[in-house]
Amino acid sequence: MDTLTAVAGQIAQLDAVDSAQLERMRHEALTARAPWKAEYGAYQSGGWWTTSLMNASGDASDVTIGDCAARPTDLLSQMPATAALLAELGLNYMWVRLARLEANAFLWEHRDYDELDQVERHRLHVPLHTNTSAFLVTGGTKVHMTGGRIWRLTPTYAHGVCNLLGPDRIHLIADVYADDAYRRLARRPTLHPGSAEPLPSADQAMLAERLQAARGMAGLGYTAAAERMLLRLFYAYALPEGAVYDLIAELHTSLGDEEAAARWASAKRRLLALTA
Amino acid sequence: MPTLQLAALTFANRPSQLPLLSRLADILAASPAVTHLMVRGSLAHGTADRLSDVDFVVGVQDAELPAFVEALDDLMSIEAGALLPGWRDTIVADLGGVGMVFLVPDDGHLHQIDLYLAPAARIPRLRATVATALLLDREPAPTTTEEAAVAERFAAEFFAQPRTCAELLIEHLVLAVLLHKRIKRGQRFIAYSEWHRLHTATKDLIKTALAPTSRFWGWYQLREEIAITPIGRTCLGDLETAISGPAVPLAADVDAAVERTLALVERACPEALSGLENAIAAYRAYLELM
Numbered sequence: 001m002d003t004l005t006a007v008a009g010q011i012a013q014l015d016a017v018d019s020a021q022l023e024r025m026r027h028e029a030l031t032a033r034a035p036w037k038a039e040y041g042a043y044q045s046g047g048w049w050t051t052s053l054m055n056a057s058g059d060a061s062d063v064t065i066g067d068c069a070a071r072p073t074d075l076l077s078q079m080p081a082t083a084a085l086l087a088e089l090g091l092n093y094m095w096v097r098l099a100r101l102e103a104n105a106f107l108w109e110h111r112d113y114d115e116l117d118q119v120e121r122h123r124l125h126v127p128l129h130t131n132t133s134a135f136l137v138t139g140g141t142k143v144h145m146t147g148g149r150i151w152r153l154t155p156t157y158a159h160g161v162c163n164l165l166g167p168d169r170i171h172l173i174a175d176v177y178a179d180d181a182y183r184r185l186a187r188r189p190t191l192h193p194g195s196a197e198p199l200p201s202a203d204q205a206m207l208a209e210r211l212q213a214a215r216g217m218a219g220l221g222y223t224a225a226a227e228r229m230l231l232r233l234f235y236a237y238a239l240p241e242g243a244v245y246d247l248i249a250e251l252h253t254s255l256g257d258e259e260a261a262a263r264w265a266s267a268k269r270r271l272l273a274l275t276a
Numbered sequence: 277m278p279t280l281q282l283a284a285l286t287f288a289n290r291p292s293q294l295p296l297l298s299r300l301a302d303i304l305a306a307s308p309a310v311t312h313l314m315v316r317g318s319l320a321h322g323t324a325d326r327l328s329d330v331d332f333v334v335g336v337q338d339a340e341l342p343a344f345v346e347a348l349d350d351l352m353s354i355e356a357g358a359l360l361p362g363w364r365d366t367i368v369a370d371l372g373g374v375g376m377v378f379l380v381p382d383d384g385h386l387h388q389i390d391l392y393l394a395p396a397a398r399i400p401r402l403r404a405t406v407a408t409a410l411l412l413d414r415e416p417a418p419t420t421t422e423e424a425a426v427a428e429r430f431a432a433e434f435f436a437q438p439r440t441c442a443e444l445l446i447e448h449l450v451l452a453v454l455l456h457k458r459i460k461r462g463q464r465f466i467a468y469s470e471w472h473r474l475h476t477a478t479k480d481l482i483k484t485a486l487a488p489t490s491r492f493w494g495w496y497q498l499r500e501e502i503a504i505t506p507i508g509r510t511c512l513g514d515l516e517t518a519i520s521g522p523a524v525p526l527a528a529d530v531d532a533a534v535e536r537t538l539a540l541v542e543r544a545c546p547e548a549l550s551g552l553e554n555a556i557a558a559y560r561a562y563l564e565l566m
Contacts, residue, residue, distance in 0.1 A: 103381045103558075104357030131561060133554035165359055165558035166381045167565070217347045220340065221307035228354050 007141045007196050010157055012189035014150040017085065017126060022147060024081035026128045029098055029170045032078050035061040036100060043271050045228065047105025047163075051075060053082065053172070054096035065095040065175060067119065082172065085126075089185065092177040094121055099173050101134065103166025109137075109234045109244060110271040111158045120178040122186070125151040125171045133164035140238025141196050145171070152186060158242070158272050162235045202237035207247065214251050226251060227264075242268050291324040296382040300330065300389065303355045305412050309340035311396040313412035320409040327457045329388035333371075333408055338395040338419045338427040345374055345393060345434065352378050356389070359555045359562075363450045364435065364443065365390065367473070371406070372398040373427075374434050377450050379559070386562035388453055395419075395427035441541065441548035444481040448474060448537045449559055455530045456566050464524045471525050474533060475518050481537070482511045485545035507543060514540050531563070 017025075036049040052060045053076040056068035060075035070093040076083050086096060101107075127147045135144040138159035145151050163169045176182055210233060214226040230247045233239060245268035252260035268274070291297075297319060304310055312335030318324040319331065336344045352358035358378040365375030373394035380389050394402055396416035403410075439447075451474045458467035479498070483490050486508050487501045498515075502508040514536050521529050538556065541548050549556070 131554075132557045165357070165554055167384055167558070167561055213347070213350060216343055217350060220309050220344060220347055222347070222351060222355075224306075225303075225351055225354050229350055232354065 006139050006157075007143065008189070008191040010138050010153070010155050010159070011136065011143050011145075012152045012186075012191055013195070014124070014152055014185050014189060016149055019148060021081055021085060022126075022128070025079070025085060025126075025172070026147075026170075028079040028082050029128045029172070032075060034075055034098060037061055037063045039063070042267065043108050043110040045104075045106040045108070047102035048107065049100040049102070050097045050173075052095065052097050053079070054086070054093050054174075056095075063097065065097070067094060070095055086174070090181045091124075091174065091185070092179045092181070094175040094177055096172065096174045098128075099171050101161065101163040101169040101171075103163055103168065105163050106231070106235070107161040108231050108271065109158050109160040109242070111273045112155060122176055122178065122182060123153045124174045124176060125153060126174075127151070127169070127171050129168065129170040131163070131165070131167060131169065133166070134162065134169035135235075136161045137199065137235055140201075141198050142235070143191075143196050146195065150185070152189060160234050162232075164235070199236065199238040202233065202239055206237075207233075211247060211251060211254075214247075215254060218251065218255055242272050242274075245271070291319060291328065292326050292383075293319060293324065293328060293330050293387060296380070296387055297330050299382075300332065300356060300380075301411050303351070304332070304334055304391075307344075308414075309337045309344055310412065311335040311337060311414045311416040312394075312399050312410070314403070314408035314410050316406060316408045317390075320407065325461070327460060329390055329457075331390040331392075333392045333394055333402065333406070335396045335399040335416070336373075336393050337416055337423075338397050339423040341373070341393065341395055341427040342430045345376075345430070348376060348391070348393070352380070352389075352391075356380050357382075358389075359386070359558055360446050360449065360552065361442075362391070363446045364439070365392075366435075366447075368392060371402050372431060374431050379450060379453060379562075381558070381562060385565060386453060386559070388450070388457075395424065395431075397424045397427070439480065439484065441481060441485050441545040442552070444477055444484060445537065445541050445548050445552070447477045448481070448534065449556075451477065452530050452534045452563070453566075455525060456527060456563070459525065459527050459530070460566075468524050471523070471530075475515070478515055478518050478533075478537060478540070481540065482515060482544065485541075485548075486511060511540055511544055534563075 034051040036051050039048055039050060050063045052063050052073050054070035054072055055062050056070065058071050058073050060073040125145055127145045130147060132144055135142045136159060138155055138157045214229050217229065218226040227248050230251065231244050234244045245264055249261040249264040252264065301313055305313055314333040315331065316333060317331035318328045349361045352362060358380050360379055362376035362378050365377050368375035371392060371394055373392055375392045378389040380387050397419045451470055454470050455467055458470060479495060482502060490501055492501065498512060503512050517536065518533060
């Protein structure tokens with residue numbers, strides 16, 4: 001299986017969105033007085049904010065998603081173009097959010113547990129405001145979700161998302177239950193070859209140089225920055241799964257901190273959903 | 277006399293750079309190698325506006341100065357989100373250390389961050405001559421004569437290194453941000469000075485790319501050395517265009533200079549753009565928001 005085919009199973013482009021409507025939606029997302037909520041999990045750097053457009057309670061600040069029959073929030077009532085698109089699509093929505101990823105923000109390499117679910121549901125992204133330094137990495141390939149299309153993400157591989165330099169990336173994210181409307185939307189999934197770019201492979205000399213730079217940074221007392229420097233290699237190079245976590249453990253071992261090395265080995269198992 | 281409740285008003289009128297300044301101070305102070313942290317310029321004097329740069333003097337243990345400078349680009353990229361590697365500040369006064377300028381996005385806007393890294397042994401003298409607001413004052417470890425010499429030698433060698441095309445490109449991008457600020461403030465004399473500096477950087481870029489072994493100083497013999505090939509003539513045509521503009525630029529002149537420089541780099545030394553593509557796209561986006 002070639003890289004593009006493999007990635008196409010993880011991320012696909014569905015229908016186009018009318019460009020004039022998309023511009024109105026972008027304006028709404030950038031100007032609405034939204035109650036953005038920060039979510040700081042173990043698998044992200046911070047800088048990931050969400051606000052709900054459709055959910056169980058109708059309260060935009062309720063952002064902890066779960067199965068429900070979603071209803072519009074007060075925020076969506078201020079966003080007529082966005083509401084119109086959601087209505088036109090006619091999907092069975094579980095939850096609809098705006099997600100904002102700030103500059104220099106990362107969702108670190110991780111694997112979702114969604115494949116364990118019994119209910120068929122799908123995650124759709126509509127990029128509203130983006131830039132070329134915001135992309136998803138999976139299988140050693142980076143995918144920049146360009147505006148103008150609805151994208152479907154079904155990441156079963158380990159993956160990560162970043163917005164390296166900004167400005168903010170804002171996506172509309174809709175979790176939907178599979179039904180006839182969804183199947184019509186998803187009848188012809190594609191992935192334009194230009195959308196997926198294989199990352200260069202990392203040679204041992206480069207990894208050794210970066211590890212040495214991380215040691216230098218930790219030696220100055222910037223240990224957390226040294227860890228993040230190694231985590232960020234996932235977005236620059238095609239690396240074996242979990243390699244960045246192994247590098248951080250190696251960094252701590254070389255610094256004589258076995259407890260930190262064990263903590264990162266454990267983090268690797270948790271974030272990548274490894275059972276061993 | 278009644279007691280007035282001014283705290284909320286003071287908070288609402290704090291400089292917009294204060295959260296960024298605070299975040300950067302936290303980042304820098306995390307290292308025990310940092311002995312002092314001082315702010316200078318308008319933020320120290322209470323005269324800042326929304327365009328003011330954040331200007332730090334960072335005292336660093338003398339023996340750690342080389343390692344600190346080496347780690348600085350990575351640190352500023354990872355922890356502060358700097359768009360580009362730092363520009364070796366050739367405008368700042370020599371205070372015995374190393375000056376670097378970074379462009380850091382914060383709250384949707386691009387900010388200029390000046391970091392002057394000074395050996396700890398120089399801090400007492402520096403504090404006596406430069407007006408600063410002190411944020412951090414740690415007692416440095418005793419500095420040996422050899423350690424002070426290491427720092428001094430390092431600072432001298434750091435500035436003696438010839439500038440690469442990538443560095444000169446970054447100099448253009450930093451100066452353009454400075455110029456936009458001068459134009460918005462109506463600081464015509466400073467704008468004139470920085471505009472000339474930008475043209476000089478263009479000349480240096482052309483010489484570095486196309487006449488790297490030039491024996492001639494400054495602006496001398498450019499035609500004789502460079503206008504002998506089509507690419508050389510085109511680049512000198514760009515320089516001619518640059519110096520034929522107004523003495524004090526408008527914002528559109530600055531934007532045109534940036535685009536001309538990027539085209540020049542693409543033509544004469546494309547390797548200088550390697551790895552900076554996303555940074556330049558982001559730079560353009562932030563410049564539109566300035």
